[in-house]
Amino acid sequence: MPPITSDALVLRTYKLGETSKIVVLLTRDRGKLRAVAKGARGPRSRYQSALEPLSEVRVGLHGRQGTELYRLGQCDLLRSAFRAGGQGLEAALSLSYFAELLDAFAQEGEAEDPVYRLAVAVIAAAEQGAEVRALTRYLEAWLLKLHGIYPPFDRCAGCGGALPTGALVYHAAAHGFVCEGCSPASGPIVPEPARAFLAAVFRRPPSEIPALPVEAAVLEPFHRDLISRHLERDLRSHRVLRDSAPGIRG
Numbered sequence: 001m002p003p004i005t006s007d008a009l010v011l012r013t014y015k016l017g018e019t020s021k022i023v024v025l026l027t028r029d030r031g032k033l034r035a036v037a038k039g040a041r042g043p044r045s046r047y048q049s050a051l052e053p054l055s056e057v058r059v060g061l062h063g064r065q066g067t068e069l070y071r072l073g074q075c076d077l078l079r080s081a082f083r084a085g086g087q088g089l090e091a092a093l094s095l096s097y098f099a100e101l102l103d104a105f106a107q108e109g110e111a112e113d114p115v116y117r118l119a120v121a122v123i124a125a126a127e128q129g130a131e132v133r134a135l136t137r138y139l140e141a142w143l144l145k146l147h148g149i150y151p152p153f154d155r156c157a158g159c160g161g162a163l164p165t166g167a168l169v170y171h172a173a174a175h176g177f178v179c180e181g182c183s184p185a186s187g188p189i190v191p192e193p194a195r196a197f198l199a200a201v202f203r204r205p206p207s208e209i210p211a212l213p214v215e216a217a218v219l220e221p222f223h224r225d226l227i228s229r230h231l232e233r234d235l236r237s238h239r240v241l242r243d244s245a246p247g248i249r250g
């Protein structure tokens, strides 16, 4: 049987036996899947840096469609994740967060071309030096939107009326932003500059992302809560980024 070929992003790898790895891939054509990379941990591994998280590769996969574990054959590196990861600790932590986010949102065997294109564009923008923290909010916002979770800015989640311009007020019980008539709301409040940043996020490619305004700090816990509630768990990187943040930002 000829192998299945697809472009793919490496999300993560883990050890298998003495010399092999299991690779979790976000493939363009078949969504998330797992494949055994035989000999990937050996000294003469033919895969080398192609299996670093967020490397983009072109793979040949052996196995029946829908199988739980493919065998990785050919694996050509299209773009190495190394450069973006070489831009300091915060960039490196953020990239590992990107991989964890994509892994958490992707369904096994379900192709999502918009998610794949989003991921590739965000990684490319990080490589070109776009602000990593702004890109992190960008990736979160778009993953939430593509999965139907980001609350709309224009309609009140309580009464359906038009929302005024200015700050947005979130109400957890309504799963969205609410108008003054539907208050009091649980919060948080998304100040106007953060709203403008989000509007730009949903209008522009990641390469044209504006600088993150200081008022947008609220988006970090806000997105984290939306993500945790959707996934019904906390992501490991949320804790790592929070714990290491003061040292990085000081």
Ligand SMILES: [Zn+2]
Pocket (backbone or CB within 6 Å): 156, 157, 158, 159, 160, 161, 178, 179, 180, 181, 182
């Ligand atoms: Zn309302």
